[in-house]
Amino acid sequence: MLPWRRFPLNEVNFAAQKLAFVIKYSSLIVSSGKIQDCDGMGSERVDTEGKARNKEAKMKRRKSDHGSTRAGGDAIKNNKKTPKTREKTDLGESHKKVMVFKSENLDSTISASESVKETDDDFSARKGPKIRRVKDESMDSDAIPTESVKETDNDFSARKGLKRKWVQDESMDSSVIPTSKKIKHKLGENSDEERKTKKSNKKMQKKVKCEDSNECKKPKRTKGEIEEARQLKIKKKEEEEQSRWRWWEEEKYEDGVKWRFLEHSGPYFPPEYQPLPDNVHFYYDGKKVKLSLAAEEVALFFAQMLDHEYTTKKVFRENFFKDWRKEMTDAERSLIQDLGKCDFGEIHAMHKAKVEARKNMTKEEKQALKEANQKIVDEFGYCLLDHHRERIGNFKIEPPGLFRGRGEHPKQGMLKKRIQPEDIIINCSKEACIPVPPAGHRWKEVRHDNTVTWLVSWTENIQGSIKYIMLNANSKLKGEKDWEKYEVARKLKSCVDNIRSQYRSDLKSRQMSTRQRAVALYFIDKLALRAGNEKEEGETADTVGCCSLRVEHITLHEQMDGKEYVVEFDFLGKDSIRYYNKVPVIKKVFKNLKLFLENKQPGDELFDRLYTSMLNKHLSSLMPGLTAKVFRTYNASITLQEQLKELTNKSDSVAEKLLSYNRANRAVAILCNHQRAPPKTFDQSMATLQSKIDARKEQLALAKSGLKQAKKEAKAKGSSEFKLQTLVERKKAAVKRCEEQLLKMEIQATDREENKQIALGTSKLNYLDPRISVAWCKNMGLPVDKIYNKSQRDKFAWAIDMTEVDFEF
DNA sequence: TTGTATACTTAGGAGCGTAACA
DNA sequence: TGTTACGCTCCTAAGTATACAA
Numbered sequence: 001m002l003p004w005r006r007f008p009l010n011e012v013n014f015a016a017q018k019l020a021f022v023i024k025y026s027s028l029i030v031s032s033g034k035i036q037d038c039d040g041m042g043s044e045r046v047d048t049e050g051k052a053r054n055k056e057a058k059m060k061r062r063k064s065d066h067g068s069t070r071a072g073g074d075a076i077k078n079n080k081k082t083p084k085t086r087e088k089t090d091l092g093e094s095h096k097k098v099m100v101f102k103s104e105n106l107d108s109t110i111s112a113s114e115s116v117k118e119t120d121d122d123f124s125a126r127k128g129p130k131i132r133r134v135k136d137e138s139m140d141s142d143a144i145p146t147e148s149v150k151e152t153d154n155d156f157s158a159r160k161g162l163k164r165k166w167v168q169d170e171s172m173d174s175s176v177i178p179t180s181k182k183i184k185h186k187l188g189e190n191s192d193e194e195r196k197t198k199k200s201n202k203k204m205q206k207k208v209k210c211e212d213s214n215e216c217k218k219p220k221r222t223k224g225e226i227e228e229a230r231q232l233k234i235k236k237k238e239e240e241e242q243s244r245w246r247w248w249e250e251e252k253y254e255d256g257v258k259w260r261f262l263e264h265s266g267p268y269f270p271p272e273y274q275p276l277p278d279n280v281h282f283y284y285d286g287k288k289v290k291l292s293l294a295a296e297e298v299a300l301f302f303a304q305m306l307d308h309e310y311t312t313k314k315v316f317r318e319n320f321f322k323d324w325r326k327e328m329t330d331a332e333r334s335l336i337q338d339l340g341k342c343d344f345g346e347i348h349a350m351h352k353a354k355v356e357a358r359k360n361m362t363k364e365e366k367q368a369l370k371e372a373n374q375k376i377v378d379e380f381g382y383c384l385l386d387h388h389r390e391r392i393g394n395f396k397i398e399p400p401g402l403f404r405g406r407g408e409h410p411k412q413g414m415l416k417k418r419i420q421p422e423d424i425i426i427n428c429s430k431e432a433c434i435p436v437p438p439a440g441h442r443w444k445e446v447r448h449d450n451t452v453t454w455l456v457s458w459t460e461n462i463q464g465s466i467k468y469i470m471l472n473a474n475s476k477l478k479g480e481k482d483w484e485k486y487e488v489a490r491k492l493k494s495c496v497d498n499i500r501s502q503y504r505s506d507l508k509s510r511q512m513s514t515r516q517r518a519v520a521l522y523f524i525d526k527l528a529l530r531a532g533n534e535k536e537e538g539e540t541a542d543t544v545g546c547c548s549l550r551v552e553h554i555t556l557h558e559q560m561d562g563k564e565y566v567v568e569f570d571f572l573g574k575d576s577i578r579y580y581n582k583v584p585v586i587k588k589v590f591k592n593l594k595l596f597l598e599n600k601q602p603g604d605e606l607f608d609r610l611y612t613s614m615l616n617k618h619l620s621s622l623m624p625g626l627t628a629k630v631f632r633t634y635n636a637s638i639t640l641q642e643q644l645k646e647l648t649n650k651s652d653s654v655a656e657k658l659l660s661y662n663r664a665n666r667a668v669a670i671l672c673n674h675q676r677a678p679p680k681t682f683d684q685s686m687a688t689l690q691s692k693i694d695a696r697k698e699q700l701a702l703a704k705s706g707l708k709q710a711k712k713e714a715k716a717k718g719s720s721e722f723k724l725q726t727l728v729e730r731k732k733a734a735v736k737r738c739e740e741q742l743l744k745m746e747i748q749a750t751d752r753e754e755n756k757q758i759a760l761g762t763s764k765l766n767y768l769d770p771r772i773s774v775a776w777c778k779n780m781g782l783p784v785d786k787i788y789n790k791s792q793r794d795k796f797a798w799a800i801d802m803t804e805v806d807f808e809f
Numbered sequence: 810t811t812g813t814a815t816a817c818t819t820a821g822g823a824g825c826g827t828a829a830c831a
Numbered sequence: 832t833g834t835t836a837c838g839c840t841c842c843t844a845a846g847t848a849t850a851c852a853a
Contacts, residue, residue: 406844574844675821
């Protein structure tokens, strides 16, 4: 049976869930929908007072906890501070029994002999005075034997260890580096030209379309021309391959040094604001008002967004109006007091017309625009890093506009100010040509720091955070980091069993903070949750990760859906994406969670004695370089590898193999909760596809009855009738064709439905060791470009080049 | 020791171009 | 030939992790 057949159309809504059953960690199903609008759930549940209280209490505890380590453990503090909790720590009869961990999945790491006993004594010890004498040894780095972290020959760190002392290459001298072309900053220079061209072209546009439609047509290419183009493509590919910097064959610099020579053209600034044309007006309270340039520009930002839901949100409108008024003159400010009385209609219409015009540009206009953009890329889009020309990822300064935070962001609608050269810090080599600032301007600073990878930085005004211009994903600096990331994750593979044993035994630690750490680690490992750093309140949307989970985010069920000890998670994670999951956990985790919840309000922190910094410090003591994030990479990659093994056969067709690859990828995306908003036209396109399927089914039925009829006639008139025999053959072929088309459509429908809310790209680009995919392609006899597009192949060039068929993550 | 700054990765959406299809 | 769906690129927000200064 083909894999897709496992999910017939009428069950596709459950496809993602079903798919999750084939994942090793069967409890990882995320059966949620995505929250587009954080309705009551978030805001109702958020007990802001509780959060503030929480934070303060946590801070105090942080101080006392540090002290308590010396004083004999935080259990004492716990007793002092929360007597009620202490009274309620009787975990019942079950703790008198010997507990044996279920031997499945993650749990399998604990053997029967390792099963943990937890008796009332343990708890009374935690409660009683004895604890005062108990030294906290749980943080002892010896807990995991260092021998367990073995390095293999191909280990990255081993490679690091073999570091060759960097010999100053004479050719790196700035005098030898070809001087970059004269760097010229054209603050908005292009836009004028473009606008003029567009204007004149616009007039001609319809004429050209009607009169010269024949000229616009591409002349049909001859066979020779097609072959020539093919050869050219191959040649280009070869050239590209030859000119590729094979940095993975070179030695790394000493720690911290990122480059020896760096030269670039600086950032590309967005065009200056162009005032509204005379026939476009803003109205306040029904009266025409001519705004100052600064106020007009901000009004345009708002008008441009009128079709977006953002502009209907109270917070967005209030923030916008507040910031807009700051840009107004005194007179404007005293006049414009109510956003509801503002009429941006004409400005909005002008913007829409511009968008429409851009869509309707002629081929020539589009080509001219493309060339102009290419020119900008050529000038600003590359830098010289050591000997090599590297592509820059984001060389354009972010244009001003209204801040679009995700979810219920308290700062949405605020004005994102225009960045000036005076805000910009340039980073390049001392020997390099320093980029020239736009005429009449100067840079904030020029520095020469080769321990960082950024070329340009500035501080944005919304959150006060620093923005950077860095290299493209296919660059050495990014690739090397990526490789290193996967090597650390691979290293975790060799010691994950020990780490799991450790946190399992920590589940019955006498120290509350150690228990909390153990439960958090259990979640991070089992569910691939993010660490959950602390966030400044009121600065961002109310989202959480593992360590910042609050009481309101989990519900405990002793029994649920026929399973024991189920934890129901419901919270907003990164980007305000909802995480909803019902997970059976081991009894010890469940009991601990019960304990952590005691005497807490919904807005209180679940892990009130845990910080990501503590957690990571502990993890790095278990394995160098280990942080919470590494578990996500490790579990994602190992899941892909296992799923590929499970789902694919060498005898499968190419289509089947690719479907299996996507399914394995999808399993990881579900694990990591990578969701996307269903495409706007999803229902419509599914309906269209379904009607096509129905039509095809009818067609098939007709074809089948036609075939039956033809066979009947042929039989009646005898097999010698040649014409009738041909007709039968033709009908047979029609039926076959119909069936194949139907099959194809059904696969398409299933695949589309399964992918409705799942984003595969994020895991593919950030979590899946590319060497697994490359080795799989080699094993399956598939070209890598079946699974990686051009830019992905560039990003993973190191993996494509070095991976052998027998690679194991 | 703790808060803050900094550097970097991870993330989903918008918009555009193009392949597939009727 | 026109329409539609989808893949790709760009954009920038939102995380993680750590270095550093008070």
